[in-house]
Amino acid sequence: MEEILSQNEIDVLLSAITSGEMDAEELKKEEEEKKIRVYDFKRALRFSKDQIRSISRIHENYARMLTTFLSSHLRTYVHIAVTSVDQVPYEEFVRSISSLTVLNLYSMSPLKGNLLIEVNPNVAYALLDRTLGGKGTTVSKTDSLTEIEVILLKQIFEKATYNLKEAWSTLIEVEPVLEEFEENPQFIQMVAPNDTVVVVSMSAAIGETTGMINLCIPHTLLEPIIPKLSAHYWMDNTAAEPDENAYRKLSNNLQTAEVDVRAILGETTISINEFLKLQSNDIIALNQQIENPLLLTVNEEPKFYVQAGKQKRKIAVQVLEEIKKGVNAHE
Structure with a gap:
């Protein structure tokens, strides 16, 4: 792309040629010389x-x-x-x-x-x-x-x-x-x-x-x-498509990977002094409303809302809803 001169630069150039500071013929000669490049065929x-x-x-x-x-x-x-x-x-x-x-x-x-x-x-x-x-x-x-x-x-x-x-x-x-x-x-x-x-x-x-x-x-x-x-x-x-076999192996390996899953019953904040004075049968009030679902985290990331219950004499939770990114948590 050729260089475009501003009006200011054009005026200065014309002024230099008029006053004799620059020779138009020399400028043409220099331009022609620039077009010639030495090339070594060896x-x-x-x-x-x-x-x-x-x-x-x-x-x-x-x-x-x-x-x-x-x-x-x-x-x-x-x-x-x-x-x-x-x-x-x-x-x-x-x-x-x-x-x-x-x-x-x-x-x-x-x-x-x-x-x-x-x-x-x-x-x-x-x-x-x-x-x-x-x-x-x-x-x-x-x-x-x-x-x-x-x-x-x-x-x-x-x-x-x-x-x-x-x-x-x-x-x-x-x-x-x-x-x-x-x-x-x-x-x-x-x-x-x-x-x-x-x-x-x-x-x-x-x-x-x-x-x-x-x-x-x-x-x-x-x-x-x-x-x-x-x-x-x-x-x-x-950017090529991934190898089908490699993709299948990766998928199978991911499916057998172990993750840490936790159902959070509730949270609260107490002072160190209160903590040191805790005794048997003391009650700690949590911030979780009993009618609200619990939060289930996977590797500390919130993933589901669940409700507590039992399954074959074991404590269990039932998944109610998946947590979508950008959606506010239940109050």
Whole structure:
């Protein structure tokens, strides 16, 4: 929508052009320059801000589940949180990570393509140290991981695939499988260098060690489910009809739930002094008229008007009327 100027603003503008303070030709030139935007075809933005927010929301859930899993598995303090979600060319992502790192390549059936999780060496070594009974401190290593270290790390990342599956289940049911484990990013070529990927960066703290975990998700992997990343899908999905079986189970469980039911014979107020002087056979007058029905409460909420009586030699009450909200109680 174009900006509408007030009469005051129009007068000031005309006055500035007449006096020579502003040049009309320069204004036209500036307006034309604003219409031109630089676009880098090598860095094509294939996802909208709305879709990026949806991806971020999914992986915030993943970060929470991964935190819980690693905390219980390693029995130490672990905190993982999403710090940023960006879309970049694949070659830019490869250049941004260390030449010696830990790379896990997952297939995401039924989706075509792979998802890459890059774990900073500091975090990987802390995982190893804690798994082997250490305090979770990192070590400075310049050489490759040993075969035993690779096996131990692969076991951790394979167990963690369940968290990835659960996080993505709000979008699509996938079966993540760890296909490759590498240390050099040059050995893994998922997509063409100029292809767009979404990079989800997460900060990880294990004990006193901190580092980054990056998820690289190619556009080709997400392409079939891009419509599901829109806010409209999430809203429609939230407003969907409840599952019939779940509704039936919930209804049955509610029917067997126990509640506290009380029939109130009446109430009154006395002083502490009167209360302390109470003796056997003393009479306390209640505020309840004998001809009026009693109040029946359910979990302290007024629900029915009842009258007292007996049922099979037991004290009982008979329901007379349901109390509707907004209707005054009987006097």
